[in-house]
Amino acid sequence: MSQFVINLLFVGASFLLYIGIAVWARAGSTQEFYVAGGGVHPVANGMATAADWMSAASFISMAGLISTGYVNSSFLMGWTGGYVLLAMLLAPYLRKFGKFTVPDFIGDRFYSRHARFMAVICLIIASTTYVIGQMAGAGIAFSRFLEVSNEAGIWIAAIIVFLYAVFGGMKGITYTQVAQYVVLIVAYTIPAIFISLQLTGNLIPSLGLIGTHVDSGMPLLQKLDEVVRALGFQDYTADVSNKLNMVLFTMSLMIGTAGLPHVIIRFFTVPKVADARWSAGWALIFIAILYLTAPAVAGMARLNLLTTIYPEGPTAPALEYAERPSWIKTWEQTGLIKFEDKNSDGRIQFYNDQADMSERGWKGNELTVNNDILVLANPEIANLPGWVIGLIAAGAIAAALSTAAGLLLAISSAVSHDLLKTLIKPDISERNELMAARISMALAIGVATYLGLNPPGFAAQVVALAFGIAAASIFPTLMMGIFSKRVNDKGATLGMVAGLSITLLYIFTYLGWFFIPGTNMLANTPDNWILGISPLSFGAVGALINFGVAFAVSNATEAPPQAIQDLVESVRYPKGAGAALDH
Amino acid sequence: MTDSHSGNAAAYWSANLRLIIGSLIVWTLVSFGFGILLRPLFMSVYIGGADLGFWFAQQGSILTFIVLIFFYAWRMNKLDKDMGFEE
Incomplete structure (x- = not known):
């Protein structure tokens, strides 16, 4: 059987599975469409969160980034450390609040249409930029493994997502994500196990990385250092000199992760506050299986590549x-x-x-x-059999589709629930809102497909933009809404505006206005960065500015009304979360 | 709603804050501390073939994060029960 047929079988079988689940889990109400009815088991939600979170970038690109050496460990710590913040600072309280979207909380807590509208804009920009990368990633996987054009690949991806996201809403997406997690994690770990066995004799890739290289008898990392040094590269384990930038970059990824709306809304789907806490832990376990394997893949693949050439x-x-x-x-x-x-x-x-x-x-x-x-x-x-390659194809596509679906749901619920129902037409019936949610989902898929087919020149930088926005605007505002009773509508709105605009200004200064090449005011080199802080690391600074402005403005103006202080009080205590959803 | 046991409520919330602060100190120590800033101090300490800082940056911090979340969930869910805030 040719490799093409094997790939087709693996990918085709995975698609049948996703569509079967979608038919089984159709959404019948807005509650099912937005939050899967609020009845998802915490372990299943953890798995769905992991698939939602691990994108085409995590699956395809992250090991490559880490393989440049120690400095890119930031991705590992940043993209996992954010879950600690999510579990302790956001998820349980937002679950207790018990509504459908992130702008819901910001709009209600800061009793302000401006704040809600700002939150919707931040959410749409962050999620739309992020979804472009997913469509592009699916296109690459299809074109490489199924021998179709990149464009055809993007169309196939769009149709599959359309089938289960428009009809199933969050309910359909949740259960397909559980299946997609299984596909992607098996696809990622099996080749890693084989390679670890070949190089180090160790069945567990993470232990192999810190184990002994069989051929030389040296520790694997020491062998790697020796080989890359001989070829003029920096040592694999070499320390970095710009620690400030590494700290801020890691911090930006952490608070950006905690502030990404498509991740946060996953915690609205579990039955209770206690489940939201457990679920964050389960999500991180499922994520860690890939994130602990990735650095092993990075080091071993680099050594394998260099041994092949020399x-x-x-x-x-x-x-x-x-x-x-x-x-x-x-x-x-x-x-x-x-x-x-x-x-x-x-x-x-x-x-x-x-x-x-x-x-x-x-x-x-x-x-x-x-x-x-x-x-x-x-x-x-590593000379592995053909079915492993078919598995990788299905895994890469699963990673791209699951993240795309989660992002599209965050966008469509912000449009139909926050823009249409809350800000424009509060008397819309549940039936019509559900229809509106489906139409905005279809429109969002249309926009994502268009942007995937005609990627704006800045596709590579957009992830920085998404994390910068989430870190500088969404995370601080949510956190202040829960942990402070004093921050008011004016403080929150101005804090978001300040954090967001200064972060965007810093990014555009080095990467060009709206990423248009040639419009940057300073060359994007470490010498030009203020205090050596790269534009990708600036989200953490933007968050600090947001906090500072919000507290300063709030303290200079009147305290929030008693009803709002009672709302803050109520999200802090779990009792009554189950009932809160039936509003 | 919480007026009937407001003294209890204040104690619950400050216990939560203490737990969060303690957890985030560990969170900072393993990632920004051992993984980045303190790495030069522990270059001669090895975990398998990796120096301590490299290990924390690529594996140790992630494992610690998992333990932290489960510890926090276990403690808080127990606190919910003990102080009468369980759903």
Whole structure:
């Protein structure tokens, strides 16, 4: 059976599963559409949250990012540490509040249409930018594994999401996400286990990473340091000098994670406050299975790649281009691997271009490898059987679809519930609101598909934008709404405006106005960054500004009315959460 | 709603705040502390083949985060029961 047929079988079977679940879990009311009826078991919600959270970027790109070395550990700590904040500072209280959306809470707590409207705008920008990446990721996975064009891949992804998200709402999405989690985690861990066994003899990849490299008898990380050093790269485990930036970047990812609306609304689906707490723990366990495996994949795949290019060791001559393995040929066709024989010796010199290797007769790095390959080509690099490759295809697509569906639900509920029902037409019937929710979901899928097909030039930077917005606007405002009775409508609104605008200003200064190339006022290099803080790390600073402005303005103006202080009081105590949903 | 046991309510809320602050101190220590800022101090301490800071940055902090959330959920759910705020 050809690889194409195997991939088709795996992906096709996973699609049948998702659609079957969607038919079984149709939403009949707005409550089912927005929060799955509020009756999801905390473990199932944890699994759905994990699939919702782990995007095409986590599945495909993260190991590649980490494989550059210690400095990118920020992604690991940042994208998991946010769940601690979510579990202790947001999820239980928002569950007790018991409504459907994030702007619901901000609008009610700060008794302000302006604050609610700001929250809707932040939510839509953060979620829309995020969803572009998912559509693009699904497109890549389809085009590589199913031999269709990128465009066709995006259309297929849109149709599948449409089928289960529009009809099933949160209920359909939740149970498909549980299935998608299983598919993606199996797909991610199986190749990692094989590779760990080959390199270190250890069944558990995380233990393999800190274990011994079988061929050399050295610790794996020490071996890796030795190989990359010989090729002019920085040591894999080398420490970083700009600790301030690493701290702020990690912090921005943490509070950005806790402030992303599509993650927060998942905790509205469990029955009780106590379940919201447990559920955050379960979510992190399911996420950690991938996030503990990723650094092992990163280190081992990098070592594997370098051993393939330098079979006799990094100080001996490199591999001849004519003898390159078939996976390099496959990936050359996609353009993700490029070779140029700069010194015309027929061998593949792959090393750090910044290092001077002229004494070895090398005239520049000859191999360009896209980081995304590490996970996608992992099974081929390690000579694993064809069904593992089919599994990776289904897993990458599951990761993209599950996150896209969660984001689309956050967008459509903000439009139909917050904009239409609360701000424009409060007397809309439940039936019509449900219809409006489905129509806005379909529209959101349309916009996402359009943006996936015609990606704005800034697709790579948009994740920074989504996290910057969530960190600087949504997280601080929610937290103050729960932990302070003193912060009022004016403070919250101005805090959001200040945090958001200063963060955007900083990002646009270095990355261009609205990411239009050439419109940046300063070059995006560490020398130009204020105090060495990169635009990607600025969300944490934006959050501080939000907190500062909100407290200063609130203290200079009148305290919130008694009814609002009672509302804050009520979200702090779990008693009565079950009833709160039946409003 | 909470007037009938407002003294109890204040005690419940400050117990929650204490628990959160304690947990976040550990959260800070393992990630920003051991994983980033304190790494140079522990370069000679090894966990398997990794120095302590590298291990915390790539594995230890994540494992600690899981323990923290479950510890918090267990303590708070127990507090809900003991102080009469359970649903």
